[in-house]
Amino acid sequence: MHCKELIRGKKWVCVADGPKDPVTGERNQVSRRAKTKAMAMEKVRVAIDQLKKTGINQKLVKNIKFSELATLWLEDYKLTGIKNSTFNTRVSEVKLLNTFIGQMPITTIELRHYQTLINSLFKKGYKPSSLRNFNATANMIFNFAVRNKLLPVNPTQGMFIPKKIKTVEEIEKEVIPDKFFERHELEEFLMTATKHGLLYDMEFFHLGAFGGFRSGEICALKWTDVNFEANTVRITKSIYSPTNNMRVYEITPPKTYNSIREVTMDPGIMDMLMKHKIDQDYLKRQFSGDPNYVDHNFVFCRPTTGHPYLSGFFGGRMERLMKKSAITKHASPHLLRHTHVSMLTEAGADLNYIMDRVGHKDAKVTRDVYTHVSKGMKKTISDNLHQQFGDIISNSISERNAEEM
Template sequence: MASIKKIPAKNKQGYKWRCVMEGPLDPVTGKRQQIPRVRDTKQEAISAAQAEYDRLAAGIDVKKAKVTTFEVTAWEWLEVYSKRKVKGATIRVRKKEIKIISGYMGMSLIGSISRKQYQTMLNDMYAIGYRVKDKDNEGQFVYKPYAKTTLEGVHTTAGMIFEWAIAEGLRKDNPTKGAVIPEKVLTVEEIEEEDLEASYLERNELEEFLNAVKEHGLERDLETFYLLAFSGTRSGEVCALKWKDINFQTNEIRITKTLYNPDNNMKKYELTPPKTKGSIRNFNMDEFIIDMLESLKDRQAIVHARYKAEFDDYHAANFVFCRPNGYPYIQKSIINRMSRILKYTSITKHATPHIFRHTHISMLTEAGVDLVNIMKRVGHDDAKTTMKIYTHVTNKMKQNDADKLKIHFGNLLKLEKPQGM
């Protein structure tokens, strides 16, 4: 039931409408609650009172919602979220995403953020982005749009924060529901111009790189880069490998973890589960590389014995790629070693250790391995990346097939035209 009447007001029409609605009982005291709302029109007054009724009926803590900002809510959510079984790396990503969202609506009241405001944030992130110094333009500040993966991460985190806010009685709906992540629609020309070949090393480039490793590589470079190229493992997975993960009898390697080290401090590493469930895998390794790793193990045992004889801080964790003190090498070390080797080659592609994953996919494709088994070997749950390279290499092989036919049967393609034609 609602009581509606005109009341005097100092406006053009000389009056306003006051609606008093009987609200739900106070959940703490059990007493009646009245909801008075005054607006310029009768319908506006009724709608405002009804909206407040709905909030109270949904268990909304109106007083808290009126003083609590998104930023405060977000950090409260993260504190609870962090107590779950979540990787440290994931927590760091969530913190970064909260800071990005807070830059747009951190001071907005958690209960007042609308779908339109949230969608505008996503649109601005896509169209404008963040301010950064342009190294190629004398350090002038420019704006760079956020990457699609960042937009997706922000959207996921925001959704969880608003769901938590609903559960805490700070609002009744989730404004992220139905929001659209802006995405550039590629033209036919852009799709056709996508340089997939830049994402992996061609056979001659891989050969040149490995020859440079043989000739100019430092200790363990040979084993590291041969393993990356012929297994498709991620650099974090290689750094996390322990000797128990290598079966020298069956020539198999098992991937169950990845190494995380955000501070680049050898002692502050963390072993976490791989990127996805599909990343946990076993695969066969060529005997040549297994023998190479076994030789590394023998050399490593001598180095470690010497270290333990002189120092008492040896880290007995049995990592495959580790320092004399037993602590594992980190991804940055592989990046630096690779950068050094590339200087001895003519390769101009932007090559990081990740290029070997794509290179391995192209190698398996050329070898005739089917897509499903390629995905299993490299630990890809999402076929999108693998499929792009697989299709590209397959199409390229078809073109090569035509060239091979021409080379071997070219004489049949050079028939002389009959006279008179």
């Protein structure tokens, strides 16, 4: 430790080497000033002891802004093997965080600052699911700071996601069936797809309804995923294109690990796929000599180029078909996924089996649809119970009335 008298009899400064900088590994000198040499030396010892316990040099990190910390985290996060689509989502969430706390030194951010931020987003109309994703990003950034000895604790710990209390009117207006097709609607939609659909509409939408697959999973299907002998379709991937360009896309792992699954299909759907494959093979032969044709073995590909379709394409196709039907529900291929949940529920499948089949670890809509359909089934069971045994009650009442007369 080196000490120097700055002002005779009034001020001393002492300097000593502390633990190396946790981020750069560079030499880390700790200096403190006091009225006496002994006091300055004691301040240096206390500061170094604190550094050894927490690894945090407040003087070095006090000027690091949140935006700088987030940039460091993104550099590491990109190397964790996450999909580009996920990374791009995190980048968007970081941009939003930066608009609120980007210029704040990380050592000054406290729980109250962060909770105020979450509350303000809630008041602006952000959905709880969006807030949870937003908070997940912030949480990872602050945990990165703690791991790298830039902060002693994560300031997001203890925060909560605000919840809106629904009014009676809102509860009464909430219609779960709008999230899936009723049986007659499904039949009408698929008949419309068969009669008025464009190329691949019939096959795509039947596969969605009877397989419960996500659009991206169907678009990424290859013929090697289809087992005609076992009547199964295996889901191992999805498709992603940030520019919605059929020539610029990525084949990525599915949404979650639980999304990797093998689904047993109805033989009628497999027959439909087999006919589709025969027709597709014929088209491939017509373009086999075209240098612009690429054959990547996709189940659904453009007939003249071989490039895969993207999820949004069939969303537009579905809107077209809905207009040709009498169905008034909002058109979305995801509607078929929810419909598959309702079909499985009516078929007697329990919730765990359904979630395994559609590749969900936890999903509110799946539970909502299952619960709603289950309630309808309970009503049917109750009606059947009355039809089978209601005469017992009637006879008892008639007997009592006869005795009272």
